[in-house]
Amino acid sequence: MAYQALYRVWRPQNFHEVVGQKIVTQTLKNSIVTNQISHAYLFSGPRGTGKTSCAKIFAKAINCLNSDNGEPCNHCEICKAINENRLTDIIEIDAASNNGVDEIRDIRDKVKYPPTQAKYKVYIIDEVHMLSTGAFNALLKTLEEPPAHVVFILATTEVQKILPTIISRTQHFSFRRISPPDISEQLVKILDQKKISYDEKAITVISRAADGGMRDALSILDQVLSFGNDHVSLENALEVTGDANDAQLDQYLTAVLQNQVTPALTQINDLFTNGSSADRLLEGVIELLRDLLLQKNDASTLATISFRQLSPQLVEAASELSSSQLYTMIDIANEIQLQLKNSAHSDLFLEVMTVKLSNVVNQKAPAAANTQEVEHLQQEVDQLKATIQQLQQTGVSQPQHKATTTSTPHRSAEVKVNRQQVYAVLASATKESLTAVRDVWPDLLSKLTPAKRAMMKVSEPVAASPESIVVAFTYEFTLRTATTDQDLQDALKSELNSLMNNQANIILVQKDQWPKLRKDYIATLHQAQPVSDESEPQDPTASAKPQTPKIVDEATKLFGDQIVKVESN
Template sequence: MGYRALYRVWRPQQFADLVGQQLITQTLKNAIAAGQTSHAYLFTGPRGTGKTSAAKIFAKAINCQHQQAGEPCNKCEICQAITQGRLNDVIEIDAASNNSVDEVRDIREKVKYAPTQAQFKVYIIDEVHMLSAGAFNALLKTLEEPPANVVFILATTEPHKIPATIISRTQRFDFRRIEDQDLIERMEYILSQEKLEFDPAALQIIAKAAAGGMRDALSMLDQVLSFGHNQVNLENALLVTGSVSQEQLAVYLEAVFSQKAAIAFQQLQQLLSAGKDPNQLFEGLIDYCRQLLLTQVEKNSTSEKLTELADQVSAETLYQALDILSQQQQAMRFATHQDVYLDVATIKLCRIAHKDDVAASAAATEKITELQTKLTQMQQQLSRLQAQSQQGEDVQQLTPQTKRARTSSQPKLKVKPDLNKIYAVLATASRASLVEVKDVWQDLLSMLAVTQRAVMNVSQPVAASADAAVVSFQYDFLFEKAAQDQQLQNALTADLAKLLGKDLRLVFLPQAQWPQVRKKYLVDHQNDGEPKNGDESPATPDNNLTTAEKIWGTAAKNLIELKDD
């Protein structure tokens, strides 16, 4: 007997041999062991994941008289006949070449006959999606009312092409792509059974190139063995699969991320000249970028080069690189000159880093501009504050015209403060009286109604005599409101009488006017009791002063004492 390919020699003969499909195999084994099998099954999934193998194992298990826990014995005559493909009761049909209505009608006619050797007649229809619409309609009737001893197993890689009426009458099992580690473990087991040496790194390359298909992995392994005289090493695996080593990918990506387009193109041409498959090159670059992202997150890579490159490239750059590589790979599938898309991808990858630098530079420039703007605003604000300070110092130097201009620019009050009453308070004002009023002021406010308290909350006594006090208001409009509110004034007077035990008149004025009023009063009365009009005679004794002079002189003295308050 001639040489047989590995995937044929090591084809699964039990559910336990199926790699990476534990959920499906366990479900089928339980159903067989319990005798609860269905009349129709649909096996879907990528190529080489075990659909047809599972169908044959299922056919053996339901017909094996010595099956244990849903597994066939593979020793009885029925099992061996199915394994060798010579049992007439297990019929395999390739729908790709038998897709007409006549073939399905022939099945419908033969389905009526009982099995000759086995307990069940099993129809395995591979690539069932290739059946014509008429053939599906003909098969539908059989699936609706099948004989009790017939089981249909439909296998396909494209379930979306199967009519919903067919799918609804079957139990569907979706075979998934096999993990790389499962593929590697299976290949290691086969090579150890064949007593062949191998390089674990080579098996990783083969598993990655197989893309989740066991049959593809074993076919590639067969090629590597043939090419390397029964030796499986990394170099042979790279040559056979058309894959690219991690070192070569690192050199290429380091060049494009560093904007060294010449080096990147040189590396690309070397890879293509060595016979590397463009699609495999795209796959390798995508996978390497994925590893870079994972290294940035997990920080546990065993490759120093991978860690070094991951530290140099931002995650945003890797996201853009993955998008570019995926787009160019998709576009390349339908192109005649595939090398062009590798060149385009190289240029775009080089521009990613350039855009990142430009963006970083623009961001830095924008930040500097923002800081300069803030600095200018702060300088302007400082200049305004200095000007305002200088303006306050020069108030005394304002000309009458300037004073009138400033006064005219301010909003005019509807209610004028009563200067005569204020002057009368200042004439006999004293610090003790002011302190007395201030001590009870907060208690006074707390005795007012809420609305009255809101008006008086920004007021304070600034001068006081034995029978009156001057109260200033921080805001002009509140001064006007208080001056016009007779009820508020009555409440203040009554409450002050309760707190002080005496009647006290209140005189209101805006806080902004209080410094000018006090200063004007002092200026007007600073010469009271002193020689006037240049008189050089000695000062008049106190007993010779008029009553008015004594009063004004005393008021001026008291007001000077209150100046700091």
């Protein structure tokens, strides 16, 4: 006999075998016991949660000759015929490939004929949301008043695409995602019956990767078994799912929280290079940050919902972080995950996330400084209150204590750009120089340390002359860090010298500021153009030889002589 996938072999044949849908199965069983069978049902929910399986079990149960408490016996002739897919009274239709008006009209014409063997003729329409609008309209009348011997069961993963007029004519059952503990329990049951050994952590990894779908869990388990010679090991489960080892993720986030950027970047790059999925890595980071947030605010809840164990080192590293910082870090990881879906450079986004998370950790020092300033101001206010109270009591016109003059609390200054340096570069910048710098830029970045390379990946050269280069940063916080990192600037200058054999200075700006800087420079050139003296005699042939304005020469030198026409749509 040919090999069958686990999800086919272990498809439930009774309601009590359905995993994680107790409310749905109990309600269906009660309707059978009390003989309150509706003419149409709608089963909706995520993939692999048991919708089609429950539809088949329900079709068996309402036609079973020996039904027991709403469950099919699976031994009578009707049950056997349904299990073997040879009962013509149970009709399964895939709406993805039979979604036209003609197919639904064919159903409408045939429902009037009574069943041949069973008590009810059951139509199971899978992925019903794929029906066209015309097909839905053709189904409406039949769905509202079908013959007494017909039951419709519609199944869908996208209930929002079903017409409200269809939903209102059915009993709607919503299937939930199956919890990881329920999936793990079922996987262990299957492996025990097959007498296959397994690692408990491997089962946890598979249950987590299944994302609430039992069919997906069984498919992953099938792959792991094929990959590992009938043994479910943690290493094989991580390899198949693209997940990261909990210990490795723990080490990565501990390094981030301890502001050890270089080890964190090395760790995340190793995980990605060794085959871990970037999306799974981000999910793991978000789960760990959530767990740390719960550990700080509600440790009892953490014990009931988390599968990951927080190491003492990670908990200690996060102890000095505030809840707001953890919220910010979760937002950063979530934003990176959304951006990742539209990009092919997964490693870059992981590195940027690492730097951003470290930047949040660095915000602890300014917060502490602000707290000290507030306390200092509060002391001065208390001193002033005491002095005023004393003056009111004694009637002395001159204060005995002079209040200390206070200054406005120090705020982190914005990164200022030296316009004269930028203008000096633009004055002698050429397109050829910029092209030469951009050609060697990837090689330059590859020579930097992982931490400095991650910081510089969000930057690019935007102007260059033989003496200087202007580099624009996408993010202000990265620019601020680079501006204060003398080692980084020395490394950039040294590596650039080795690649291009020059001693060019490097000027750092923010990318959003760069268009305005160029515009202001061109404006200064325009203002500096000398006005011709009208009293001097004009050369009569001057009109025949137009002179190129200096501002045009400068712009051509910077951006090239190609004319680009921009048309609005």
